[in-house]
Amino acid sequence: MDLLRGLAICMALMNHVNMQLLGAEVPYTQGLPRQLVSSLVWNGQFGVQIFFVISGFLITSTTLRRWGSVSAVNVGDFYRLRFARIAPLLMLLLVILSLLHLAHVKEFVVSPKTGGLGRALAAALTFHVNLLEARRGYLPASWDILWSLSVEEMFYLGFPLACRVLRRVSAVSALLLVFVLLGPFARSQAFNHNPVWREYSYLGGMDGIALGCLTALLSAKTRLSSTTLRVLGAAGTMMLVFILGFSISVYRWGLGRNGLDMTVLAVGVCMVLIAVAQMRWQAPIFLGPLVRVGALSYEVYLTHVFVVLSLFHLFLIMNKPIQTVPAMFLAVLLLSGLLGALISRNYSEPMNRWLRARWVRDAARYSAVLKTGTIAKSATAVSP
Secondary structure, eight states: OHHHHHHHHHHHHHHHHHHHHHHTTOOTTTTSOHHHHHHHHSOHHHHHHHHHHHHHHHHHHHHHHHHSSGGGOOHHHHHHHHHHHHHHHHHHHHHHHHHHHHTTOGGGOOOGGGTHHHHHHHHHHTTOHHHHHHHHOOOOHHHHTHHHHHHHHHHHHHHHHHHHHHOSHHHHHHHHHHHHHHHHHHHOTTTOOOHHHHHHOHHHHHHHHHHHHHHHHHHHHOOOOHHHHHHHHHHHHHHHHHHHHSHHHHHHTTTTTTTHHHHHHHHHHHHHHHHHHHHTOOOOGGGHHHHHHHHTHHHHHHHHHHHHHHHHHHHHHTTOOGGGHHHHHHHHHHHHHHHHHHHIIIIIHHHHHHHHHHHSTTHHHHHHHHHHOOSSOOSOOOOO
8 A cells, every 4th residue: 555655656746846847848758758758747636546545545444443333433533643643744834834935935935816825824724725726826836735635634524423423334335425426527627617626626536535435444344355356456457557557548538528537546546455455465575665655655745845846946056957857856756755754753753643642542552453453353454
């Protein structure tokens, strides 16, 4: 799963470097096949969808192992656990972005058109950066990345409440299926005429999270045969290759215009997830760095813009030597991973443990459960 997250974060980083190069009118893709360029630097949105699916799978799996069933979810502890993981780094990022805005650093200034600093802070803290950008235009890149956090955390505000109210797995699954069905409509050009909202809408992202949740519920309830798991894993991988490697044809065939390309991608990820979870597949050792980046995906995602902008400014100072573009892509991937590891080790994870130990009832028991899998033991091999 961390391997998939590592691939997803690489897609996002490559996309953001590409956007900087396009803004500076650097013709670095001349002579390259269109599909190769699309697969390498235009799959950022697909990467976010992969994140959404894995997030839904992990959160639901750990919820079942902490509390044993969806009806037993402790809503307060659920929120505290999410706060401990998400809030420390988010708050630090917002403080840094606010200081850079007040210092009038060009790339970090929130324009009056989008509401200024106060409006951006309010949107980030109440999870509607996506809505703000759809109504008033894009925020600076360092703020813009928070749109996906808005979608994800808004989903998790309602998830434990739905579990406690509906109680039955069948009822929760039915609600999740509603999100799955609405997702393509939210992304469709025919039903959504705002191009920003097509990419950033709540429903357009929540279907991926819902599919991940449904996959976790299925994995916890049903043990599939090894043959079935191999078929699912192979079919899911083929669907990923189809969407990520043939995106131009996928769009030409109408799947993109109708919002179904993201659905196909999400279903493929779900098939791979249930296969690797129940088979307890481990990534080869040589892919270890990519797996590690996947485990640090939250830290890397929230901080990589600083690396991207710094290296891009160096590129501009050097008078945009086009032969150094591949090295810049590689440097962004490497340095973003190192920065994420540094922040995780020295700040976000220590804060996460400190907050959980003080705010979450039975935090030690939850930690033991996640390590041993003694509650509602399933075949899901996920990390807490």
